[in-house]
Amino acid sequence: MAEMWIHMGPQHPMTHGLWNLRIKVDGETITDAVPELGYLHRSVEKIGERRKYFMNTTLTDRLCYASAMTWTHCYCLTVEELMGVETPQRAKYIRTIVLELQRIASHLMWLGAYLPDLGLITGFLYGMRDREMFLNLLEIPSGGRLLYNYVRIGGVKRDLPPGFAAKAERVMQTLEQRLKEYEDLYDNSKIFRMRTDDVGCYSASDAINWGITGPNLRSAGVAFDLRQADSYDAYPELDFTPVTTSASDGISDCFSRYRQRIDEMYQSMDLIRQALAKMPEGEVMADSVPVRASGEAFRRTEDSRGEALMYLVGDGTDRPYRWKIRSPMFTTVSASPHFLKGYKVADVPAIMGSIDMCIGETDK
Amino acid sequence: MTSLYEWSYWFCEAWLVPLLTPLLYFQEHIMPPFSNPAGDLARWMESDPGLNVLAWSIVVNVALMIGFTNVIIVVYLERKIAGRIMDRRGPMLSFNSLKEIASDLAGSVPEYNWKTTTYAGIGILQNVADGIKFFCKEMIVPAKADRLLYTIGPVIFISSSILLLILVPFSPRIAASSAPLGLLVVMAAFSIAPIGVLTTGWACNNKYTLIGGMRSAAQLMAYEIPLLLSMAGVFLVAGSFSPMDIVAQQQDASQFGIPMWNVIPQFIGFIVFMVCILAEVERIPFDLPEAEAELVEGWTTEIGGLRLGLTFAAEYIRGFVGAMIATVLFLGGWAGPFLPGEIWFLIKVYGILIFFIILRWSVPRIRTDQILLLGWKRLLPLSLLNLAIAILFVEVF
Amino acid sequence: METGKLIQQLGKHKGTSNSSALRSNVGCISVTPEASSAFFTALKEDFAFDHCSLISAVDNQSGFELVYHFSIVGESGQMLEVHVDLPRDTPTIDSITHLWGGADWHEREAYDLMGIYFIGHPDLKRVLLPDGFAGHPLRKDYVYEIHEEEW
Numbered sequence: 001m002a003e004m005w006i007h008m009g010p011q012h013p014m015t016h017g018l019w020n021l022r023i024k025v026d027g028e029t030i031t032d033a034v035p036e037l038g039y040l041h042r043s044v045e046k047i048g049e050r051r052k053y054f055m056n057t058t059l060t061d062r063l064c065y066a067s068a069m070t071w072t073h074c075y076c077l078t079v080e081e082l083m084g085v086e087t088p089q090r091a092k093y094i095r096t097i098v099l100e101l102q103r104i105a106s107h108l109m110w111l112g113a114y115l116p117d118l119g120l121i122t123g124f125l126y127g128m129r130d131r132e133m134f135l136n137l138l139e140i141p142s143g144g145r146l147l148y149n150y151v152r153i154g155g156v157k158r159d160l161p162p163g164f165a166a167k168a169e170r171v172m173q174t175l176e177q178r179l180k181e182y183e184d185l186y187d188n189s190k191i192f193r194m195r196t197d198d199v200g201c202y203s204a205s206d207a208i209n210w211g212i213t214g215p216n217l218r219s220a221g222v223a224f225d226l227r228q229a230d231s232y233d234a235y236p237e238l239d240f241t242p243v244t245t246s247a248s249d250g251i252s253d254c255f256s257r258y259r260q261r262i263d264e265m266y267q268s269m270d271l272i273r274q275a276l277a278k279m280p281e282g283e284v285m286a287d288s289v290p291v292r293a294s295g296e297a298f299r300r301t302e303d304s305r306g307e308a309l310m311y312l313v314g315d316g317t318d319r320p321y322r323w324k325i326r327s328p329m330f331t332t333v334s335a336s337p338h339f340l341k342g343y344k345v346a347d348v349p350a351i352m353g354s355i356d357m358c359i360g361e362t363d364k
Numbered sequence: 365m366t367s368l369y370e371w372s373y374w375f376c377e378a379w380l381v382p383l384l385t386p387l388l389y390f391q392e393h394i395m396p397p398f399s400n401p402a403g404d405l406a407r408w409m410e411s412d413p414g415l416n417v418l419a420w421s422i423v424v425n426v427a428l429m430i431g432f433t434n435v436i437i438v439v440y441l442e443r444k445i446a447g448r449i450m451d452r453r454g455p456m457l458s459f460n461s462l463k464e465i466a467s468d469l470a471g472s473v474p475e476y477n478w479k480t481t482t483y484a485g486i487g488i489l490q491n492v493a494d495g496i497k498f499f500c501k502e503m504i505v506p507a508k509a510d511r512l513l514y515t516i517g518p519v520i521f522i523s524s525s526i527l528l529l530i531l532v533p534f535s536p537r538i539a540a541s542s543a544p545l546g547l548l549v550v551m552a553a554f555s556i557a558p559i560g561v562l563t564t565g566w567a568c569n570n571k572y573t574l575i576g577g578m579r580s581a582a583q584l585m586a587y588e589i590p591l592l593l594s595m596a597g598v599f600l601v602a603g604s605f606s607p608m609d610i611v612a613q614q615q616d617a618s619q620f621g622i623p624m625w626n627v628i629p630q631f632i633g634f635i636v637f638m639v640c641i642l643a644e645v646e647r648i649p650f651d652l653p654e655a656e657a658e659l660v661e662g663w664t665t666e667i668g669g670l671r672l673g674l675t676f677a678a679e680y681i682r683g684f685v686g687a688m689i690a691t692v693l694f695l696g697g698w699a700g701p702f703l704p705g706e707i708w709f710l711i712k713v714y715g716i717l718i719f720f721i722i723l724r725w726s727v728p729r730i731r732t733d734q735i736l737l738l739g740w741k742r743l744l745p746l747s748l749l750n751l752a753i754a755i756l757f758v759e760v761f
Numbered sequence: 762m763e764t765g766k767l768i769q770q771l772g773k774h775k776g777t778s779n780s781s782a783l784r785s786n787v788g789c790i791s792v793t794p795e796a797s798s799a800f801f802t803a804l805k806e807d808f809a810f811d812h813c814s815l816i817s818a819v820d821n822q823s824g825f826e827l828v829y830h831f832s833i834v835g836e837s838g839q840m841l842e843v844h845v846d847l848p849r850d851t852p853t854i855d856s857i858t859h860l861w862g863g864a865d866w867h868e869r870e871a872y873d874l875m876g877i878y879f880i881g882h883p884d885l886k887r888v889l890l891p892d893g894f895a896g897h898p899l900r901k902d903y904v905y906e907i908h909e910e911e912w
Contacts, residue, residue, distance in 0.1 A: 006571050013656055028575070028732055041889045045874075046899055117657045119648055119729025125450035191649055191727050194734055208811050208834050211863020222834060229838030230786070298830065298842070300814065309830060311817045324817035326830075334866035345575065346731045349657040363889060 003031060006345070010039045014349040016113055017359025021336075021352065028345045033337040037330075040363040048323040053079050053293065054153055056320070061147040063325070064361040066109045067304040069102035069138070071361065073151045074301040077232060078310040080153060082297035083290050087233075091155035091286075093279040096234040098138060098150060100268040100275070101168075104175070105134040106304035107261045107268075110356045111182070114258070117353035118195050123186075130178055133171045140164060154286030165276045172269045179262060186258070196254035197247070200351035202339045204250040210338065211331035214306025216355050219260035221246035226302035238274045243267050254354040261356070291318045305329055305356050327361040368538060372422040376415050385410060427529040435680045436491050441714075442721050444487065449725045457493060458485020498673030506666050510567040517564030518671045524556035525678035528685040533607050535698040535705035546606040547599075550689060551592060554644060557682070558584045561653065561663050568666035576662030579732055580653035583643055586739035591640035593747035594633040597754030598626050598693045611697035625696040629757055633750035634694045636743050638716075641686040643735065646679065648724040652732055687716040764788045764839070767808065771841075774800050779844070786837060791844040798855040800843075801829075805860045809833060810841060813861035816868060818875035820901045824849045825877060829857075847877065856882040874899040 009020035018039040024032035044063065048056045060075040061068040073095060080087060087095075112127020135145045141160050142150035150157050186192045202212075204220040217224060225242035227235045243263045247253040293314035300309040306328025315321040332355050340351060385406040392403030408414040440455075447454025505511055531550045558581050565577020599605055602613040617624045627634045643650040654662030664675055691697055691712040698705030730738070768788045772780040776796025783789050792800045804810045814830040829843040847854060856879040857864045868879045869888040876897035879885055887894060896903050 004571060006575075008658070013660060014658055038887075038889045038891060043898065115728065119651070119655065119657060120725075120727065122446075122450050122725045125452060129451055185726070189727060191730055195728055195731060206862075209862045211813060211861070213812075217834075223836075224834045226838065229836055230840070296828075298815075300830075300840075307814060309815050311815065311828060311830070313819055322817070322819045324815065324819075324828075326815040330866060330870075331863045335862065344732060346652070346655060346658055346729075 008348060009036075014117065014352060015359070016353070016357050017362075019333075019357075019359050019362070021348070023340065023345070023348060025345055030340050030343055030345065030348070033340040035333050035336055037333070037359075037363055040359050042364065044364045045323050045325060048320055050319065052291070052318045053083075053320060054289075054291075056323070057149055057152065058147075061149055062360065063327075063364070064303075064305075064358045065146060066358055067102055067106040068147050069098050069151060070106075070301065070303045071308065072149065073099055074299065074303065074308045074310050076151050076153050077299040077301060078297055078312050079293070081299050082293045082295060082312050082314055083153070085154045085286050085289055087155055087286060088283045089234075089280050090159075090282040091284040092233040093275050094141070094156050094160055094284060095151055096238070096275045097160070097168075097272055097279075098141070098148075098156075099233075100272045101134050101138055103304045104265050104268050105131050105138070107265050108134065110261060111258075114353045115186075117349035118192065120192075126178075126182070130175055133174065137164075137168055137171055140167070152285070154289040155284050159284045168272060168276065172272065175265070175269065179265065183262070193255065195350055196258060196354070199254045199343060199347050200257075200339050200354060201247065201251050201253045202335075204246075204252070206338065207252065207335075210335035212306070212335055213328050213331075214303065215260045215264060216252065216257060216306060216332060218242060218244045219246065219256040220252035221250050226300055226307055230300055232299070232301060234275055234278075235271075237278065238271055240267060240271060240274075254350050257354040292316055293318075293320075300326070303328055303361075305358060305361070306332065308361075325361075325364055327364060329355075329358055329362040330364075333357070333362060368426060369419055369423050372426075373415060373419040375422070376418040380418060381409050381415065423530055424526075428526060430534075431526060431529040431681050431684070432677065434684050435677045436488075438680050438684060438717055439491055439494075440488055441718065442724075443490065445718065445721045446725045449722065455487035455490035456485055457487055457489040459489065460485045461489070495673065498670050501669035501672075503669040503671060506568060506570070508569045509666065510569070513563050513567035514666075517560045517567055518667060518675055520560030520563065521557050522560075522674045522678040524553055524560065525681045525685075527553050527556075529681060532685055532688045532692065534709055536608060538706060544606060546604070546608075547595065547610075547689060547692070548605045550685070551588075551595070554682075554685075555584065555588060564667065565663040568663075570666050572659045572661075572665045573663045576653045576655075576659050576665070580646070580663060582732070583646075583650065583652060583735055583739075586736050587640045587643040587743070590636055590739065590743040590747040591644060593744070593751055594636040594640065595693060597630050597633045597747075597750050600751070600754045600758055601626065601630075607692045607697065610692060611699060614696045615699045623696060623699065625694065625699075627694040630694070630750055630754060632746055632753065634690075636747045636750060637690060637694065639738075639743060641690060642720065642723075643739070645682040645686045647683060647720060649727045649730045650735055651729060652735060655729055657729075683717065683720060684713070687713045687720070690716055767839070767841070771804075771808070774803060776800065783842065787840045787842065789842040789844070791846070794845055794847055794854045797845055801855075801857050801860055804831060804841070804843075810839075811861075813857065813864045813867070814840070816864060816871055818871040818877050818899070820875065820899065821846075822901060825852045825875065827854065827871070827877065852876060853878040853880055855880050856885075858882055873897070876900060 003024055003026045005022055005024050007020060007022055009015040010018050015021065020036040020039070022034045022036065023030050044059050048059055051059070056075060057072050060072045063071040108127050108131040112124045112131065115123025115127070138148060139145050141158060141164070142148035144150070202220065204217070204222045207217050207220050208222065221244050223242045223244050228240070228242055243260070245256045245259045245263060247256045294316040296311070296313045298309060298311040300307055307326065308328060309326035311324040312320050313322040336352065336355070340348065343351065388402040388406035392400050394400065409418065444454040505514055528550060531553060561580040562577040565573040565580070598610060602610040604610065614625045615623050646653055654664060656662070659665070664672060667675060691709060695712045698709040700708035764782045764786055768780040768782055768790065771777060771788070771790055774792075774796070776793040777790055777800065779789070779791040781789050810831040810833055812832045812834050814832050817828040819826040819828060825847040827845040827847060829845070831841045831843065833839040845854060854877065856868055858868060859881070866888055868882055869885060871877045872879060872885055873887040873889055874897055886892065890898070898905070
């Protein structure tokens with residue numbers, strides 16, 4: 001049968017965001033795929049070179065609309081490394097808590113976006129309903145629901161109000177019940193398993209070579225978590241091991257990626273509980289934060305989607321000379337042709353949905 | 365008066381034609397040198413073929429009205445049930461909210477108050493709003509589409525779906541037709557639609573619609589055979605294709621005072637039939653031809669305006685007819701105590717439809733190769749097994 | 762491997778200089794573009810740096826500087842920062858795509874925004890900006906002009 005190219009994007013229900021995936025199909029089988037980016041390129045790195053260090057936190061919030069807190073945190077961590085600022089201990093704990101809350105919110109949004117890809121629109125409403133609770137929690141200290149600008153260079157904007165721990169506990173208990181329901185609804189669903197089992201497979205060694213990180217890598221059974229391997233904030237003082245899942249030995253498929261994110265939500269709740277219990281009293285902002293910086297620094301953090309790395313070069317002025325962002329999805333999308341080939345057209349949303357695309361950070 | 369057709373034949377013969385023909389005869393010789401066809405028309409109307417055509421046009425209109433009334437109710441139910449499953453309320457627009465909308469449109473919004481401005485109601489007007497929206501939209505033909513086939517495709521789909529309505533009876537009293545081949549004709553009409561789908565899919569000159577049309581053809585081909593085989597068991601037991609005979613047989617075959625509807629002895633056939641009819645009417649989990657995640661809107665991607673509205677309505681009509689056939693074949697049709705037959709029939713049909721709706725909002729969509737695998741490797745042997753059981757049933761009892 | 766020992770061993774390679782330890786698990790080293798190909802091959806095969814995190818290109822006015830971040834996927838989280846200085850008029854270097862598949866789009870991005878040419882890259886074309894875009898906007902001497910073309 002003749003082969004033809006199909007454009008999935010830039011305006012297509014499969015693309016969560018604005019990008020284009022060209023696939024070459026033979027009948028319904030994919031023989032080639034070419035992802036194309038740039039529709040949402042805002043040139044954040046170039047804009048950042050004109051703005052002062054502390055101004056750039058508004059840009060980093062907008063890198064990923066589903067996980068704003070983690071990106072601002074990565075930037076602040078890098079600037080602190082560059083300037084040699086020491087964050088107070090309480091601020092570190094607060095950061096850990098809000099990061100994990102943001103991670104749960106991001107994973108819930110992924111869950112909500114993934115099930116319509118498989119044809120179950122109900123899942124979207126469920127995911128958004130639960131994400132709402134976590135947005136409410138994040139609204140309490142930061143005042144924002146999507147873009148927070150809460151993590152600042154040298155600490156956080158303001159302290160957690162009293163009673164936050166009780167509210168968080170209540171929300172987390174609700175989520176635990178809901179996650180049990182979802183496990184009944186999805187894990188035990190024959191059709192859900194038919195659509196996700198053995199679809200979009202890649203091995204752990206291939207994933208490492210292609211630069212896939214984060215939940216997508218851990219779903220292949222690789223226990224590599226930057227919260228532990230390159231620890232920051234309060235994570236060294238918390239007790240946890242990276243969760244991993246895998247379809248079979250060292251192979252990741254759509255179901256194991258789904259399972260990985262559900263398990264990470266449980267782990268995040270555990271981390272929040274630990275951090276809330278251990279949180280010390282004190283200041284939440286460093287006494288003095290310099291304005292100018294020189295030299296170079298980089299830090300990497302475990303973003304909701306993988307390894308976020310920021311590299312900053314300062315030239316002694318109050319603006320960065322060069323600012324480079326590593327987006328986890330940028331490399332994962334570049335690898336997508338490898339794990340799309342050989343599957344059906346109907347698997348494209350299932351596979352591209354399972355890697356948790358966020359085009360905002362990918363296009364920068 | 366056994367059917368709606370016979371009633372309307374009688375109505376035309378006794379009332380409509382005697383009232384209309386004097387007018388036409390009066391016109392015939394009003395200008396002597398010229399012949400006027402009005403008299404020929406009147407004579408044709410008095411003849412048997414003319415009465416037939418008039419009677420059928422009444423029947424089709426009644427069927428259309430019944431069909432669209434039910435479509436409105438099913439769409440309303442679908443939205444409300446989907447809303448409840450999704451932990452939300454569903455549409456709330458109703459007559460009470462019209463006043464508020466009117467004042468909003470007039471621009472005279474007093475101080476906006478969340479408590480009073482609710483638009484709250486049961487939500488039945490949402491369908492009217494949708495209908496108005498479909499009416500108001502422009503019908504755009506894509507520049508590179510095949511204009512003739514693009515126009516014909518939806519027409520085939522919609523008209524064949526409406527044809528289904530006049531072939532299935534509601535009860536012995538309300539029946540548009542009583543064809544001796546009965547349900548076999550319904551299945552023949554069911555299988556016209558793929559031609560329209562494939563035609564539209566090709567004519568739109570769009571890759572999504574093309575793949576959607578192909579998927580539809582493959583899927584309907586695969587499911588036609590187990591569907592007919594699962595129906596064959598019922599036909600064997602009843603010894604007839606007519607819905608009347610099938611329902612009567614189910615009532616007669618009572619054991620221990622309980623009517624043995626076909627769902628009990630032929631349970632496998634019932635399951636196979638329900639799965640196949642779900643695939644035949646293309647609802648989730650088998651709505652591959654319009655899988656919105658990968659094919660945007662499938663074969664309806666390039667259709668717009670009233671064509672799209674009527675296509676949606678036709679899909680719901682197909683679902684409705686599917687539930688009607690399932691009721692007639694397996695659930696004893698209009699039989700039931702106390703209530704009139706029509707009510708029983710509608711209760712059963714809506715039960716099946718609500719089951720379809722709940723299913724639609726709780727399972728994901730299946731994949732193309734898997735649906736064909738299921739059809740050929742699972743349902744076909746099961747339907748054969750059911751047929752064997754039916755033969756045993758007929759031979760032994 | 763401990764960072765100090767790693768730096769020591771890497772410093773023995775041809776063309777390397779300025780080796781130092783940035784943090785407890787992060788080393789830093791400079792290498793000349795001519796020696797880079799052999800150095801990166803050794804890095805992948807002898808020192809098991811299996812993950813290419815990032816390739817950043819920095820415009821130093823006098824020339825370009827490529828900064829590679831490599832890491833080991835494992836509990837140690839060992840990282841290595843490699844600096845390569847490139848001349849301004851011929852910013853070319855050997856591609857590392859055959860060693861780390863993940864470097865593919867990072868190299869394309871460096872070409873796209875900074876105009877670094879990677880020899881041996883399988884598909885070196887623009888990734889974020891549209892084809893036919895004039896210039897490389899992250900260079901310090903790039904002058905922004907309003908383009909008449911529609912993208």
